[in-house]
Amino acid sequence: MDYFDRHEGGERAILVHLEIRQISDPDDLEEFKLLVDSAGAKQLAVITGSRQKPDAKYFIGSGKAQEIAEQVQALEADIVIFNHSLTPSQERNLETLLQCRVLDRTGLILDIFAQRARTYEGKLQVELAQLNHLATRLVRGWTHLERQKGGIGLRGPGETQLETDRRLLQIRVTQLKARLDKVKQTRAQGRAKRQKSDVLTVSLVGYTNAGKSSLFNRLADENIYAANQLFATLDPTLRRLDWQGVGRVVLVDTVGFVRHLPHELVESFHATLEETLEADLLLHVIDSSSPDMHEQIEAVKSVLAEINSDVPVLNVYNKIDLTGEPAHINYSEPGVPSRVYVSAKADLGMSMLTTAVQQLLTGKLSTFELTLPYDAGNLKNELYRLDVVEQESYDESGHEILTLRLPADKLQQLLGQSNIDPFAVLPKEQAELLIPKLEPFEQELKQEAEQALLSDSNLKEDFADYELEAEPTSLTEQESND
Numbered sequence: 001m002d003y004f005d006r007h008e009g010g011e012r013a014i015l016v017h018l019e020i021r022q023i024s025d026p027d028d029l030e031e032f033k034l035l036v037d038s039a040g041a042k043q044l045a046v047i048t049g050s051r052q053k054p055d056a057k058y059f060i061g062s063g064k065a066q067e068i069a070e071q072v073q074a075l076e077a078d079i080v081i082f083n084h085s086l087t088p089s090q091e092r093n094l095e096t097l098l099q100c101r102v103l104d105r106t107g108l109i110l111d112i113f114a115q116r117a118r119t120y121e122g123k124l125q126v127e128l129a130q131l132n133h134l135a136t137r138l139v140r141g142w143t144h145l146e147r148q149k150g151g152i153g154l155r156g157p158g159e160t161q162l163e164t165d166r167r168l169l170q171i172r173v174t175q176l177k178a179r180l181d182k183v184k185q186t187r188a189q190g191r192a193k194r195q196k197s198d199v200l201t202v203s204l205v206g207y208t209n210a211g212k213s214s215l216f217n218r219l220a221d222e223n224i225y226a227a228n229q230l231f232a233t234l235d236p237t238l239r240r241l242d243w244q245g246v247g248r249v250v251l252v253d254t255v256g257f258v259r260h261l262p263h264e265l266v267e268s269f270h271a272t273l274e275e276t277l278e279a280d281l282l283l284h285v286i287d288s289s290s291p292d293m294h295e296q297i298e299a300v301k302s303v304l305a306e307i308n309s310d311v312p313v314l315n316v317y318n319k320i321d322l323t324g325e326p327a328h329i330n331y332s333e334p335g336v337p338s339r340v341y342v343s344a345k346a347d348l349g350m351s352m353l354t355t356a357v358q359q360l361l362t363g364k365l366s367t368f369e370l371t372l373p374y375d376a377g378n379l380k381n382e383l384y385r386l387d388v389v390e391q392e393s394y395d396e397s398g399h400e401i402l403t404l405r406l407p408a409d410k411l412q413q414l415l416g417q418s419n420i421d422p423f424a425v426l427p428k429e430q431a432e433l434l435i436p437k438l439e440p441f442e443q444e445l446k447q448e449a450e451q452a453l454l455s456d457s458n459l460k461e462d463f464a465d466y467e468l469e470a471e472p473t474s475l476t477e478q479e480s481n482d
């Protein structure tokens, strides 16, 4: 969780985590603590307990509520954070009783997202979600509480406006929605542009705290690409790599997954992830030292399924320095890696990661020797712009030859745009790479068509003649008959 340095001495918080038997959601106390850490609050105490079902007034029982009130006094807490969703009235009742601010799980996650949102769009989306979340709570009035200056739970919307005028809130919401629409349009355009100009894209996805950003930074440091500087400053989550052994790729870091995402945020979260759909390979980074590893893997997989991702995935089991697992690669079939065990922090297994990525991407990259036609200046510029020219040379008759490394379908697209026949500019076996391989069902169709032709009677006669001539045994028989 290295995105933000917290202001000194964050809020003094008491955490409340109950086992509710009617809600089966065990063992995410550890995750709750991580989230509270992320929000920058200081954990004074964790109060646990169990109940059959939530209490209507306080969520917890009144005895437990009293216990918390005493703790708030004794520990001088500023805030009590619940690992549950509270109704606005429960929150209000608790604040009155505890005489301090109360934040529920949704509010907590919204707060973290507010701190982390880096893009303009992300900020707008989080603010919108926060306003929607607050709107239901506005009725409470804040008079019974001391006014807070920039504590957690209230970042983003200005509190004074909110408490004085619901109408302002509505205006702000409308404004935000209009801006979001605009941003979405621009983003779609930007994405199309980037997609066109990039050769291969690899995206890091995974549960929060898995080590995506650590891996991103290590890969970026080890594979510095000269033109990185500008790129990095424009967008800290994108890096062009000259990945030794793999080639030029764009690496993308993404925001981490969290279970039980507040529904206000699901949409914006999906929107940011949809960009990963356009990647050529996903590295699913997994915290292999987490006791919740399997739940986290499942959570990530189900989100990927929801956004209909069919991009190939390599599972990267990170943090092996903590598990003692040796660095290695698992294969699902020969030549097709499915898992790599690494440590981004301790720098273990990075060469194996490279090997695995290389194996998964080599199918995509091929080398071509292109004889450049005289009038193909545009094509040449485009190839240089894409950075896929490895070498420039001349043949005996003075023709310019470019050695290229790029996906076959990309080259096909470029030649098509310039109306160039691949067979005119590439060696035959390379030009054949550009012709898409037939899918199995297409092969079946082709065979059927051939069968149909064969059963055509005229053709059959022709074919019979041909067979007679071609069949040496029948010829011998004929000869002997003569």
Ligand SMILES: Nc1nc2c(ncn2[C@@H]2O[C@H](COP(=O)(O)OP(=O)(O)OP(=O)(O)O)[C@@H](O)[C@H]2O)c(=O)[nH]1
Pocket (backbone or CB within 6 Å): 001, 002, 003, 206, 207, 208, 209, 210, 211, 212, 213, 214, 215, 254, 255, 256, 257, 285, 318, 319, 320, 321, 322, 342, 343, 344, 345, 346
């Ligand atoms: N021991 C150990 N810790 C690691 C390793 N990789 C990352 N970490 C730590 O795990 C924590 C989370 O790492 P990040 O890289 O921020 O994780 P992330 O996946 O980007 O998290 P989000 O951005 O919240 O989704 C940090 O404290 C890292 O130092 C590793 O290989 N071993």
Ligand SMILES: [Mg+2]
Pocket (backbone or CB within 6 Å): 212, 213, 214, 254, 255, 256
């Ligand atoms: Mg990160």
